[in-house]
Structures are given as C-alpha cells and as structure tokens.
Amino acid sequence: xxxxxxxxxxxxxxxxxxxxxxxxxxxxxxxxxxxxxxxxxxxxxxxxxxxxxxxxxxxxxxxxxxxxxxxxxxxxxxxxxxxxxxxxxxxxxxxxxxxxxxxxxxx
Numbered sequence: 001x002x003x004x005x006x007x008x009x010x011x012x013x014x015x016x017x018x019x020x021x022x023x024x025x026x027x028x029x030x031x032x033x034x035x036x037x038x039x040x041x042x043x044x045x046x047x048x049x050x051x052x053x054x055x056x057x058x059x060x061x062x063x064x065x066x067x068x069x070x071x072x073x074x075x076x077x078x079x080x081x082x083x084x085x086x087x088x089x090x091x092x093x094x095x096x097x098x099x100x101x102x103x104x105x106x107x
Contacts, residue, residue, distance in 0.1 A: 007096070010055075038061045042058075
C-alpha cells in the first residue's frame with residue numbers, strides 16, 4: 001500500500017475557508033479519480049504559537065505505486081493548480097510518498 005502525504009501550512013486568516021474547501025471540493029475531487037481507497041486530514045500539533053499559520057497533513061492511500069503514478073501523471077497537476085490559484089500566497093506545501101509496511105489495522 002502507498003501513502004501519499006501532503007503537508008500544508010495555511011495562513012491563520014483563511015484556515016476555516018481552507019478546511020471547508022478541502023473537505024467539500026478538493027478531497028472529493030482527489031477521491032473521485034478512483035485511484036485512492038481512503039483519506040484522512042490531520043492537524044499537526046505543537047504549533048499553537050506559530051505566527052505564520054497552522055499545518056495539516058492530508059493522507060491518501062492507494063493500492064500500488066502504479067495507481068499513484070497514474071494519479072500523478074493524469075490528475076495531480078490540475079488539482080494542485082486549483083489549490084494554488086485559490087490560495088496563492090497564503091500557504092506552503094510539500095509532499096511525501098511512503099510505502100506502508102505494516103499499519104496495525106486493516107483498511
């Protein structure tokens with residue numbers, strides 16, 4: 001199983017709008033590609049005093065590297081462009097790809 005993690009630091013003043021947009025538009029669009037089996041959004045703790053923003057990790061799981069590569073090659077650019085256009089200058093993001101060896105639970 002492959003875990004695609006997107007970490008985003010979002011400015012405080014648009015945090016509520018961003019969370020709502022992620023939950024109602026962006027994440028459903030990613031899931032509608034049919035290439036991921038599950039997702040979760042996590043708030044990164046220990047940053048309460050960070051003056052620039054709040055960080056979140058959005059994690060998507062897919063069955064194989066082949067599925068992720070298909071997502072990357074056919075969908076990622078357009079979906080990332082929508083995000084970057086809507087929140088230009090108000091966020092920073094980086095992506096991490098992980099292979100799950102053992103999750104301790106079944107999906």
